[in-house]
Amino acid sequence: MNAFDYRAPRSLDEALAILGEYGEDARVVAGGTALVTMMRQRLVQPRCLVSLRDVPGLERIEANGGLRLGALVTHREAEISPLVRERLPVLAETFRRVASVRIRHMATVGGALAHGDPNQDPPVTLLALEATVEVRGPRGARGILVAEFFRDYYETALEPGELVTAVTVPSLPAATGAAFLKFLPRTADDYATVAAAAIVTLEPDGARCREARIALGSVGLTPLRATSAERLLAGEALGEGLLQAAGEAAKTAVDPLSDHRGSAAYKREMTGVMVGRALGQAWEAARRAQARP
Ligand SMILES: Cc1cc2nc3c(=O)[nH]c(=O)nc-3n(C[C@H](O)[C@H](O)[C@H](O)COP(=O)(O)OP(=O)(O)OC[C@H]3O[C@@H](n4cnc5c(N)ncnc54)[C@H](O)[C@@H]3O)c2cc1C
Numbered sequence: 001m002n003a004f005d006y007r008a009p010r011s012l013d014e015a016l017a018i019l020g021e022y023g024e025d026a027r028v029v030a031g032g033t034a035l036v037t038m039m040r041q042r043l044v045q046p047r048c049l050v051s052l053r054d055v056p057g058l059e060r061i062e063a064n065g066g067l068r069l070g071a072l073v074t075h076r077e078a079e080i081s082p083l084v085r086e087r088l089p090v091l092a093e094t095f096r097r098v099a100s101v102r103i104r105h106m107a108t109v110g111g112a113l114a115h116g117d118p119n120q121d122p123p124v125t126l127l128a129l130e131a132t133v134e135v136r137g138p139r140g141a142r143g144i145l146v147a148e149f150f151r152d153y154y155e156t157a158l159e160p161g162e163l164v165t166a167v168t169v170p171s172l173p174a175a176t177g178a179a180f181l182k183f184l185p186r187t188a189d190d191y192a193t194v195a196a197a198a199i200v201t202l203e204p205d206g207a208r209c210r211e212a213r214i215a216l217g218s219v220g221l222t223p224l225r226a227t228s229a230e231r232l233l234a235g236e237a238l239g240e241g242l243l244q245a246a247g248e249a250a251k252t253a254v255d256p257l258s259d260h261r262g263s264a265a266y267k268r269e270m271t272g273v274m275v276g277r278a279l280g281q282a283w284e285a286a287r288r289a290q291a292r293p
Contacts, residue, residue, distance in 0.1 A: 001039050005048040012136055012165065015050055019161045020138055022048040028163050030072060031106035034115045058110070058165060063087065066170040068134075071110025071163070075122070076101065078109060088169060090178035090197065094125040097182045100189040110164040113146075116154040116222075119191040123150065124217035125180050127225060128197035131169040137162030150222035175210075176201040177285025181278045183270055186261065192218045193261040194270045196250075198278035200233070200286045209233045209283070214246070214275055219254035219267050226250035229275060238283050246279055247272030 005022075009015040019026050025047035029035050038044045052058055058072035061081050067088060069078060078084055079095040098104055098112075098121050112122045113133055123146065132143040138161045146167075149157050158164070172178065178199045182192045195217035201210045212233035214226040229249035236242050256267035 002045045004046055008051045008054045010054050012055055015055060016138060018050050026050055030108040030111040033103055033107045068166050068168045069109045070166045073109045075104035075107045090180050091125055094121050094180045097121055109167055114164050116150060116156045118222050119218045121195050123223045124195045124215045125197040127223050128199050128213045128215035129169050131167050133164055134166040135162050136165050153221040173201050175286055175290040177282045177289050179278045179281035181274050183274050194218055194267055194274050196274040196278040198282040200282040202286045202290055206290050208235055208237050219256040219271055226253040243276040243279050247276040250275040
């Protein structure tokens with residue numbers, strides 16, 4: 001690993017000034033779980049690491065109508081937070097499924113977004129939840145929908161000198177259920193072969209779907225929404241045939257890479273299976289939510 005300067009600013013303004021000073025030679029470091037590996041492999045050779053650990057406020061989980069998770073919240077904190085578990089259990093479950101507990105204690109919410117790895121789990125559920133990434137840069141603050149944040153393979157909408165400060169997640173409507181499923185046939189702490197998040201909102205009659213959202217991970221250059229499958233569900237009643245049709249439609253939305261987690265054809269096939277299962281679970285959860293007084 002190359003020698004580098006290490007800076008630990010105490011405010012966001014100070015962090016932005018250091019990023020400006022070093023330009024492309026600086027890298028933000030959060031949990032370091034991805035960055036340190038990339039540095040060891042000399043895939044990146046920053047002259048300066050800018051740690052966010054001493055910047056106050058980035059470690060907070062807050063209720064703001066929905067939820068707001070600061071960039072430095074660790075995966076483990078998101079997993080066990082009573083607030084996240086109560087408001088958006090699907091998000092806590094998603095963080096629980098990441099890697100091992102050791103990694104989850106280090107990896108952060110901001111790192112999971114900024115890294116832009118299409119095999120990560122949290123971006124899938126955040127995409128389905130229609131969350132917004134909060135960003136600060138030399139020209140001020142802006143919010144970017146997760147749907148617009150991932151641009152290409154390991155490429156995000158972050159401009160030079162910008163950093164992720166938080167992600168905000170709207171709350172779910174009434175009579176809504178959600179599920180996150182991760183298919184990983186090798187080991188329990190592996191990246192997904194296919195990951196699927198589904199959200200189902202029921203009509204007041206409880207029998208038909210008003211709206212469905214489906215997001216997928218590990219099956220394209222970015223996490224993606226299966227909108228053609230979503231459209232099939234609106235106004236329909238749950239049935240095995242419908243879940244199968246949605247799974248078939250989702251298969252047309254993906255463009256997986258063949259790798260040691262499976263061939264492209266296998267991942268496409270498993271996409272259909274996982275979408276059907278995730279929708280079935282989300283639908284059941286929606287029914288339970290609707291039955292609650
Ligand atoms: C063995 C292993 C297994 C894993 N398995 C999984 C898995 O199954 N599922 C899963 O979802 N994840 C998994 N991960 C975690 C994931 O791949 C990333 O390592 C992690 O999300 C990165 O978070 P971090 O805080 O450690 O980021 P860092 O390593 O600190 O940074 C990663 C990148 O993001 C940038 N960055 C970090 N924070 C910010 C910020 N606030 N603003 C701007 N840029 C920033 C850095 O400059 C760097 O480019 C695994 C990691 C390891 C090491």
